[in-house]
Amino acid sequence: MRPSGLSPLARTLFLALPMAACACFALPALAMAGPATPLKTDPPNYPAEAARRGTEGFVEVEIVIGADGKVSSVNVLKAQPARVFEREALAAVRRWTFNPATEGGNPVESRMRRTIEFKL
Numbered sequence: 001m002r003p004s005g006l007s008p009l010a011r012t013l014f015l016a017l018p019m020a021a022c023a024c025f026a027l028p029a030l031a032m033a034g035p036a037t038p039l040k041t042d043p044p045n046y047p048a049e050a051a052r053r054g055t056e057g058f059v060e061v062e063i064v065i066g067a068d069g070k071v072s073s074v075n076v077l078k079a080q081p082a083r084v085f086e087r088e089a090l091a092a093v094r095r096w097t098f099n100p101a102t103e104g105g106n107p108v109e110s111r112m113r114r115t116i117e118f119k120l
Contacts, residue, residue, distance in 0.1 A: 036065045036098040036110045044092035044116060050084050051120065057081050059089035060115045067107040069100045077113065089116045 050057075060078040063071055074093045079086050093116070101110035 033104070034102050036069070036101040036112060038096065038098055039069065040095070040097045042092060042095060044085070044088040044118070046118060046120075047085060047088055050118065054120060055081065055084060056117075056119050057085050058115050058117045059085050060113065061089060061093055062111060062113050063093055063096075065098045065100060065110050065112065067100050067109055069098045069107070071096055071098075072109070085116075085118045088118075092116070 057080045058078075059076060062075050062077055064073040066072040071094050074090055076086050076090065079089075093114070100107035102108060
């Protein structure tokens with residue numbers, strides 16, 4: 001539908017009201033929910049044996065972040081090479097802190113995945 005043939009006031013309302021209606025419904029939703037965001041993510045220690053051998057790799061983890069922003073659990077999803085970097089990756093992630101995710105303006109538990117790279 002086009003606003004042609006309408007008075008200037010009607011044309012303005014025709015164009016402005018749909019945008020205002022969208023803004024009324026969208027803005028509160030954005031303000032009321034959000035993902036956890038990192039506050040402190042210190043890197044892991046590089047395993048000495050892996051460094052001596054020149055080994056590089058990664059560990060993919062799933063992190064559960066409590067409503068208090070602390071890591072409540074962390075699990076390895078994938079590691080390459082296996083059984084080389086997992087211990088240091090898990091230890092580092094357990095020390096991380098976050099601004100918790102929110103729903104309805106209240107902090108809630110959330111999950112996220114991260115890949116921790118080990119490069120020399």
